[in-house]
Amino acid sequence: MMVSFAGTGGNNRCVTDNYVFPATYWADPSDGCRPIPLVGIADADGDGVDDADDQFPNDPNLAYETFYPADKNTFGTLAFEDMWPYMGDYDFNDLVVDYRLAVRANAQNKVQNAQMKFYVRAVGAEMTHGFGVEFNGIAPNTITSVTGYVLTDGIVSLSANGTESGQSNAVIIPFDNVENVINRTGGYFYNTQSGSNPGISDTVVIDIAFTGSLSTANFLAMDFNPFLIRNQVRGMEIHLPDLPPTNLANQSVLGTSSDDSGAGRYYKTSNNLPWALNIPAHFDYPKEQVDILDAYEDFAEWAQSAGQLAPDWYLEGSNGRVDVNIY
Ligand SMILES: [Ca+2]
Ligand SMILES: [Ca+2]
Ligand SMILES: [Ca+2]
Incomplete structure (x- = not known):
């Protein structure tokens, strides 16, 4: 088949592309355009x-x-201070x-x-925490139902679709009391002290049904905004650096003490150190009461450069990793 444009003179030219010819056969150009059914x-x-x-x-x-x-067999790690x-x-x-x-989709x-x-790997805390996830940029009414959350202590109010009520973005609370999710083997801290028997967590599986109005591109453009709910006080949220608190956070705590929060600046010290980490891979966290700066000597350089320097700070074999201080 040939498509030919013929004309004489003038300066006008056309650009054409993406021809579709409905047909019963296609042709193999590597084989003399032999027709193939x-x-x-x-x-x-x-x-x-x-x-x-x-x-x-x-x-x-x-x-x-x-x-x-992106690797379907890999879990990421969220770690909170x-x-x-x-x-x-x-x-x-x-x-x-x-x-x-x-x-x-x-x-x-x-x-x-x-x-x-x-999956909860560690609870090295003296307080009882909950855990939430905000989908920043996704409205609650794009969701029809949420199942699988473990909410027992009455600190969270849900809308009919299972997202948290009173929120402008979709917020899902996987658990309000971490003790309902972990299975302790004795001891005060959970999986942070060497020598104690490791405990095994339940896997909390949250299934979310959508209305079908949201495109995959819009979903992937949202900010995944997980947060810790401290000691079951609903307004006490701790987020990843530079991600905002939800509508239900106690705003009066922002901008106090060592936290330098202001317009667009959240949950970072004046030295740009965070209170939460999101690592899209397995992360070996520090032992109980060991400062992460002593477990990973390149951590400060990485955090203070907003991830530009020392990107391998946590990997096995990295220079700054101090194995004796890692659980
Ligand atoms: Ca299909
Ligand atoms: Ca199909
Ligand atoms: Ca701890």
């Missing part, structure tokens, strides 16, 4: 996405799945939660559902 391009569920590209080839309502962290706005012992093991997020790339898995 259109077989073997199957779409078993008829959703318009070929089986080869359809991650749910037998489900017409789903076609694509995206993971965070609970003494904000004070530095405390700075051991970053007061609550350590492994997480994985999966987002599933249909053939039109509209989010249908998401699943979050959480």
